[in-house]
Amino acid sequence: LRWLGLTWDEGPDVEGPHAPYRQSERRAIHEKWLGKLSAAGLTYPCFCTPLELSIARKQQLTAGKPPRYPGTCRELTEAQVAERLAGGQAAAIRFRVPAGRIVEFTDLVHGPQRFATDDIGDFIIRRTDGSTAFFFSNAIDDALMGITTVLRGDDHLANTPRQILLLEALRLPIPRYGHVALLLGMDGAPLSKRHGALSLGDLRRRGYLPAAIRNHLLRLGHTCSTDRWLDDAAMLEEFDLARLGRAPARFDEVQLRHWQKEGVAQLSEDEFRAWVAADVPAGLPQDDVAAFCRAIRGNVEFPGDARLWAEVVFGTLPPLAAEAETTVREAGAEFFATAAEVLDGAADFKSAVRQIGQRTARKGPALYMPLRAALTGLLHGPELGPLLALLPQREVRARLERARSLAQA
Incomplete structure (x- = not known):
């Protein structure tokens, strides 16, 4: 998140008045508030196994009912609970959801919401391994840290009535909730x-x-x-x-x-130079690096793009791309012989190109494309003049001679 440029005013590594902020350090706090619910008779131990819960869920769905906990352990006596615990059975802790109520709130995105508690069912707030569930720890932390507005994915919309019930039971402040639609792929399916x-x-x-x-x-x-x-x-x-x-x-x-x-x-010039620095050869004169960055930045989308142009300008030109080779052959050997003669020692690239065009009766793409193909190995890219200014004259001559030989073959 720091790399993304998102910082927080309070929290881990920043600290503040509501520390500790890592959930792993807040277990004692969660246990305290869990104890308050237990003392009020609003929780009970649940010994149902995952298999038993799965079977109950399937039966409810088959009957066309919303899946919810059937209350199997809700009315166990103290003696029954003690017997199961003594027998080594693991117990989760469930919150007693009040019957016959409607939980209402206005979502900041979706507007008024209504949930019947009879459709919610008693839910787990502490797992069998002793860790607290999201519904519970998240709601407690938000209330104790003074959170007033919660924005989250709309897959948590159904969690909101559960958290409101918990906060009401503990007489803690309830924040405003807004649930934002989840991102999908272009095919309309969930991102994966x-x-x-x-x-x-x-x-x-x-x-x-x-x-x-x-x-x-x-x-x-x-x-x-x-x-x-x-x-x-x-x-x-x-x-x-x-x-x-x-x-x-x-x-x-x-x-x-x-x-x-x-x-x-x-990006500023300095920022751009720093961004592509790893893809530019080390040891170059700073003036050359600056000129190179100015020449290529309009054709750079990612830092690695600079590596291609650094190889073109400061390295050995690789074999021509297929389209570039075709363009070179079509231009003919005489075109490159003329180009080599005119560009040798030329001080102004644009004037030199005009002269090449006059002598070869070429203009527009028919003039520039063969030159670009010969000098860069590609048909598209940054403006040719600034790149050419960074190429040693011997390299310019060598590349034009290679193109002439290729066109003559």
């Missing part, structure tokens, strides 16, 4: 690995800029008033709970790449 590597770690390794990801995320499930690039201050101004959509947003990497290009354009 088959949609590509989508973790933050994967995006980072692929070279995405944090600010580009932030600009994209702000627009997933949230409407902005502008399509322009937003810095952090502008994002804060743009974000509005009223603009959160109810329909699931679809993750489209084409859109993310759009913001990546915008992000690269926003």
